Amino acid sequence: MAPPREPVFLERQTYRRRRLMDAARVLPVLGAVLFMVPMLWFAGLDARSGPAETAPMDGGAAVTAGAPERPGTANGGLYVFGVWTLLILAAAAMARPLSRSEGPVERPGGPR
Amino acid sequence: MTLSFNLLVAACLVYVALLFAVAFLAERRAEAGRLGVLRSPLVYTLSLSIYCTAWTFYGAVGYAARSGLEFVTIYLGPTLVIVGWWAFLRKLVRIGRTQRITSIADLISSRYGKSSLLGMLVTLLAVVGTTPYIALQLQSVTLSFSVFTGAAQGAEGAGSLGATALWVAAGLTLFTIVFGTRNLDVNERHHGVVTAIALEAVVKLVALLAVGIFVVWGVAGGPVGIHAMIEASPIADWQMEQGRWVTLTALAGAAFVCLPRMFQVTVVENSDEKHLATASWAFPLYLFLMSLFVVPIAVVGLAVLPEGANPDLFVLTVPLAFRQEGLAMLAFLGGFSSATSMVIVAAIALSTMVSNHIVMPIWLSARRGEATLSGDVRDVVLLSRRLSIAAVLGLGYLYFRMSGGGEALAAIGLIAFVGLAQVLPALIGGLYWRGATRMGAAAGLTLGFAVWVYSLLLPSFGPGAALPVSVLTEGPFGIGWLRAQALFGIAGLDPVVHAALWSLGLNALAFVGASLLSFPGPLERLQGAEFVNVFRHSAGARGWSPTAVEAEDLLMMTQRILGAAEAQALFQAAARGQGKEGYLPDVTSDFLERLERELAGSVGAATAHAMLGQITGGGAVSVEELMRVADETAQMMEYSxxxxxxxEELGRTARQLREANDKLTQLSIQKDAFLSQISHELRTPMTSIRAFSEILRDDPGMAAADRARYSGIIHDETRRLTRLLDDLLDLSVLENGQVTLHESLVSLSEVLDRAVAAAQSREGRLRIERRAEGERVMLLTDPDRLAQVFINLISNSEKYCTADQPVLRISVSRGAEGVSVDFTDNGAGIPPASQSVIFEKFSRLGDTRAAGGAGLGLAICREITARLGGRIAYLPGQGGAAFRVSLPLRLARAAE
Structure with a gap:
């Protein structure tokens, strides 16, 4: 059986759509990585001991020099919800073209 | 607390009545075919919100009050899963739709060769994992009641709380039975339930947002104020446990797929794949909004409420503390709707699984053989579903009463997540790896289930409750490395992380290992290919070979499952598709395949397969069948x-055949013409011979001159007859190859001389042009026969040439292959249509009565030249009739 014939160069539109599908697959990975970033803030600390003494109680902005710079619940929350917002916006931007492309355009490897 | 218990009960009743009404109206609309908004992506997205149960509605705030931001992982996992819908959920939903999957147990069972064992295993897992969860919902409802009734009522109040839980459970059972098992739909979609769930989703979101907005703007004085409050609160410092952060995110993501109720709304109730695209951003937005105000509520609750207040109830107690009774009532209804929606869907999902994977297989094997042909299967299924719903809710209630609604119950959410995540390896492997086998799935599920029960579920009841304390501290029988919460000697991990790591790790290991070592059956391999390559060929593989099944038997069985009207409609449609009238289609493999899928939509893949198997007589797929399917694509390509x-070949043959046919038709016409001709030819001389011989016989006194003349006529006519017969004989001799050639070395001019002399002896009207120098060719041939050919051609020209002054030019040319003698006259020639037949026997063109030939001349010529090793052909385009006689020169050279 001959190998499936794939054109080397795709039409611009088809090419864009394929890359969009790639982006849709990458998005959750990106989201996971970004959501795991806060773990790096705690990388040098023993999580169990709970380094309450290092966190400034009077607002995260005025961090004393020498102490590990680490956001508290308020700013950490802002980071998490910020990433979340970006994910929602990205998913919303991709949703329509993706669901449109599903109809007539076949996936690679599909029957032509 | 001014809200009376009775007012609360009234509010609940009104709310429940509203749910009934909405569900009822939605069912009515769906039945009327006016789905409209019922099928919108919005309703789909909102129905996904049953992920947010009372555990998250109340519990998230409590969680945040205890451990800060960690609660958010429960929402991050599902966000990641649905944002990545293109890679995973889309495939899952497509498979669910093409295979008519009814539950997660059905999916696993169907993927691994429609195995009843796996279906039972997953069902068992789901029941064990979900029952405490249902108890948790009941607990949350009763707890929220207790907030309003207050502790004032004391022990008496506790009794009435138990009664509350019972009434809630009973009401939910009724709702679920009424709207969850109304019909045994082939699509297993419950429009009424889904619409009610969507409404509940709105209620709980609005409730939580209202409390949140009140807290931020009404209490803290805006975002900046709440930011400052958080910074100043006991949970200001983010105490992250990295292990839990990762594990909980992953577990929540897994739960979003594996929880039976989530699978039900995501896959089974999905009516359009495109809804996933909308949900991919709308559902994360919903989760985002649900969790946005969790930390503010927790912080405000910690600040305002007295020490020791239950943080799980902050959503209710904070508004109450500020005398916002209306808001508190809204929050109460939000919690109530979270609990009820979860319980309803979970009960439907579990009852489907229990009836399809536990009750039906047992019932089928109990009534082996006759099950499919007697008794109303439909009623059995519906009854078993209703009983299952009651049993599931009853179990939940029992669990609630037994556990006493303690703290142990609050932890059950995560414990259930870990338990149901055990399905994940078999699920992912089944979707992406064709090598995953039933043995692997069974091994992984069993091991993971066991480890989960041992290391997480049993210890969760408290030390000494389900497991002896010694097992926790020293291990069973004193084996240290088997301590329940420190397996293999790894101690110090968080219990949930520990159990998730070991159970999922060992599960995946056993799954992959057993899959690699075992060999799947044909049906498994077929289903594996179907699932993994669902986007490549959604058409479906053939699982049945047509057997001697009566369509009537199948109809009888289908009626008992789907109901008479639906089954008849199905069969009629199939029959019409085959171009038949009536209700009984031919039992083809396509039809069996389709029927099985329709049945699977109602009773699950394994049961449908088993029932069809009973009727069609066992083994559906042979290895040969499987090979055939696998080779189908290759064969198709080769075939095309x-x-x-x-x-192409056919086209060529058709052209040849057309030519041959044309020739035959013409020949047949000629033959007919010849027969009438020859009878005429024979009759004319016969008539005159008879007439003149009668005259001679009857008139003895005839003059001598007359007698001589009559005798001469008779003689001439006889000669004409003889000539005709000679020609016929000659031809037949030539054709049979019985002729003997008398070859000798002669000069071509000599032969031509003889022919011209013989042919021209009659009238001499034809002028013949010859060129003597070209004719000096010596040939080894039969001179008499060759002369016969030439004579024929010359006399033909003489007879048929239509010119006023006929001229025949005879030219001889020598080529590489031999000598060509051309006879070209100046007549009208032969029309192209006739050129192909003039050498056939009996061939005569037009009205040639005068010529007196029988149409054998050219046929004889052709035979003779063929015998002489040459050929004769008509030479078109010479301005008249032209014949070329080609003779081989090799003979001539050899002779020279």
């Missing part, structure tokens, strides 16, 4: 290539 070649 062959077809292409064949069609």
């Amino acid at each position: 290539n062959q077809l292409e070649a064949k069609s």
